[in-house]
Amino acid sequence: MKVLNFGSLNIDYVYRVEEFVRAGETLTAKERRVFAGGKGLNQSLALARAGVTVFHAGAVGEADGGFLLGILDESQVDRRHVRTLKEVASGHAMITVNSRGENTIMLYGGANQSITGEHIQRVLADFSPGDFLLLQNEINHLDLLIRSGHERGLRIVLNPSPMTAALREAPLEKVDYLILNRVEAGDLCPGAAEENLLKALTERYPDTGLLLTLGEEGAYLHHRGKTRFQKAFPVKAVDTTGAGDTFTGYFVAGLVKGLDEGEALERAARAAAIAVTREGASASIPGIDEVLAFDF
Template structure:
């Protein structure tokens, strides 16, 4: 099975600050770093480092050629990446000493995905393949419907969640969701965390859900099974790529037919290793590192 990631390609501007800037406040950054990023790029690299056969489809600006090189160097197929005449998508990220971050995204070239381009790419994939999407590019509703016509399975990370996405996206076509608590509440219209997954399964009975709960761990649920996994104690340096690493690793293992508990374990270890290093895609570990670390990290049981 090949995985096609229709995803964003960003240049991250990371500002290291004492605290997140407040309304009306001007602060100085102690350090500025540039990294490759975007949920799409990060998840493609995580997929490749986890051993998946992954293709990335997306648009880069005239300043984004380096992103294509980075993907290729990490083992991602870049056959379907195209350059536009505009500015590349980018993110402004504040990182505080605890490792927490906040992010502002500018779509740029990521919003130049067209229906014609989508059709050209999807001609090369079929029902034995899987398409991964996030909400950082244009045309995702069209991508989903065209995948359904071709019987291509869809995995969706509905981030960043938006009113337009909630109002228009055909969620019933999704086979596998990756969501956090914020996205879970918005999708289910349920404020009680304990009721979110039950509500979503009733709404989308043919879908499976991977529900990340931060320091509490993660839940996988479909209409037949429920599995949980805890977290690992590591020194947190930068959480920027934590979710993307988890998504890529879980999906790679899932596509390879591994049991769900093994998918959760490897994805959790990989995510823990990622937050212990700075940057987005550079912090994503190789599968060899994950397999070596899984027996040495301190495990904390899942907490509901």
């Protein structure tokens, strides 16, 4: 069983501020740091650090992509399906983190939005029914990826972020697992009260594994008529930027390793809790030995 993550590769510019800037306001940042990021890259690193072999597919710019390729190599992520493009810059994100560890993120797609249909079909041809296909919404042709992956019998896991109008019209019923937070769930189920989001999701996607993450309030997983709750582990958050990606990567890794859904959920929650105690996205993702040994 193989894991393909067809996802974004970004350079993250992280600014620390006391409070988020308001419209018309100018603030001075306390600090600026540069990290490798993108939901795709972060989730591949989480899979690798969880002890799973992962193949990453995507694109970077020739001028600035070497930094990102080096990170993949250091983490032993197979990047044979990553293309280097001459005519476009790598994707990047502008991230602000306030004094409470909360974040805002603005994305520039760059090479992530230059994926071609030919690239997709060439990559998917290397994978077989039962393999995992992990997706986010930071690259183009997501609709084609879902349809083509489903036709090939791949087990599709989608983190529907960032949420867009086009994503709401995508064939999400073909996805095996949706991993989403309350904002994304609300966007997919407009009008549903917050306390009824999981019920609304199950009515809309009855055959899909639905994993609703609620930050420090824990997470719910509904699949095949059964609902599980996983508490959040108590930690002091420093930076929540990479928590969701860490959670997603570790959950998928658990399934690949043969854990049942409850065990995979618990391991993902442990890993995400450790990640929020550190700065950065990819830099904050813990390794499997630390996750298993950490004493909360």
